[in-house]
Amino acid sequence: MHTIVLATQKGGSGKSTLAIGLARAAVDAGHTVRLIETDQQGTLSNWHARRNQAEPRVDTVYAAGDIAERLARLADEGVTLAIVDTAGGVGAATSAAIRSADLCLIPARPSIVDIEATAVTLAEVRRADRPFAFVLNQTPIRGQRLTGAAATLGEGALDIPDAVAQPFIVMRNDHQDALSAGLAVGEFAPSGKSAAEIRGLWSWIETRLGITAAMVPDNLTELPFATMPAVQPSADIFRFA
Numbered sequence: 491m492h493t494i495v496l497a498t499q500k501g502g503s504g505k506s507t508l509a510i511g512l513a514r515a516a517v518d519a520g521h522t523v524r525l526i527e528t529d530q531q532g533t534l535s536n537w538h539a540r541r542n543q544a545e546p547r548v549d550t551v552y553a554a555g556d557i558a559e560r561l562a563r564l565a566d567e568g569v570t571l572a573i574v575d576t577a578g579g580v581g582a583a584t585s586a587a588i589r590s591a592d593l594c595l596i597p598a599r600p601s602i603v604d605i606e607a608t609a610v611t612l613a614e615v616r617r618a619d620r621p622f623a624f625v626l627n628q629t630p631i632r633g634q635r636l637t638g639a640a641a642t643l644g645e646g647a648l649d650i651p652d653a654v655a656q657p658f659i660v661m662r663n664d665h666q667d668a669l670s671a672g673l674a675v676g677e678f679a680p681s682g683k684s685a686a687e688i689r690g691l692w693s694w695i696e697t698r699l700g701i702t703a704a705m706v707p708d709n710l711t712e713l714p715f716a717t718m719p720a721v722q723p724s725a726d727i728f729r730f731a
């Protein structure tokens with residue numbers, strides 16, 4: 491089983507939205523998926539309650555000491571992918587989840603405030619010595635703010651390749667409307683650009699994890715995704731990381 495953890499101290503950056511979208515994309519790619527919610531805010535549980543189908547299931551695990559054990563049990567039960575959605579901030583449960591991660595995803599909106607806020611989470615991920623990638627979320631389709639953010643995040647993690655996941659996830663109403671309807675974006679608007687971006691992100695994650703997908707969606711290459719631009723890096727905001 492592989493474990494992906496969505497973590498960043500900044501609220502509203504898209505941890506829960508991406509967890510849900512990626513869960514559905516991974517199901518479509520043939521994985522047996524379980525969402526784990528460590529955030530007592532309950533975004534995933536509330537979403538699941540609005541849903542009319544059980545999969546992907548959501549388990550709540552609030553105690554830091556229970557996370558590793560729960561993940562081990564899920565692996566025994568045949569779950570092939572656990573996606574852990576954590577609370578904003580860096581609490582005990584988030585730290586425990588990070589220690590169990592095969593890949594930590596750190597979502598950030600392309601603003602200096604969000605990018606600065608990733609430093610605390612990045613420091614925690616590095617203390618745990620876990621693989622990680624930033625996910626630029628709620629982005630414009632293009633523009634200097636986006637290219638600058640991607641460059642700054644890439645600069646902050648010079649010791650790893652692929653520090654910024656691809657593609658970027660553009661800000662679109664589909665994400666919010668999907669969650670309102672108890673759906674993942676890939677269910678809400680399967681042929682839309684947001685769904686395609688999330689499938690593309692899942693494909694990137696599979697490659698990064700070295701997973702051979704059971705099934706590969708046939709429409710991944712339909713859209714020209716935003717890609718990592720070649721621009722000059724900006725401020726040294728990772729000095730605390």
Ligand SMILES: Nc1ncnc2c1ncn2[C@@H]1O[C@H](COP(=O)(O)OP(=O)(O)OP(=O)(O)O)[C@@H](O)[C@H]1O
Pocket residue numbers: 500501502503504505506507508529531533576577578627628629659660661662663665666669
């Ligand atoms: N790419 C996107 N486009 C449009 N809206 C988005 C996108 N990603 C997230 N959102 C919206 O932004 C808001 C915050 O997202 P979300 O709840 O996933 O963030 P979070 O990091 O889990 O926040 P918290 O730290 O409070 O748990 C939600 O209303 C969500 O629907």
Ligand SMILES: [Mg+2]
Pocket residue numbers: 505506507529533575576577
């Ligand atoms: Mg959340």
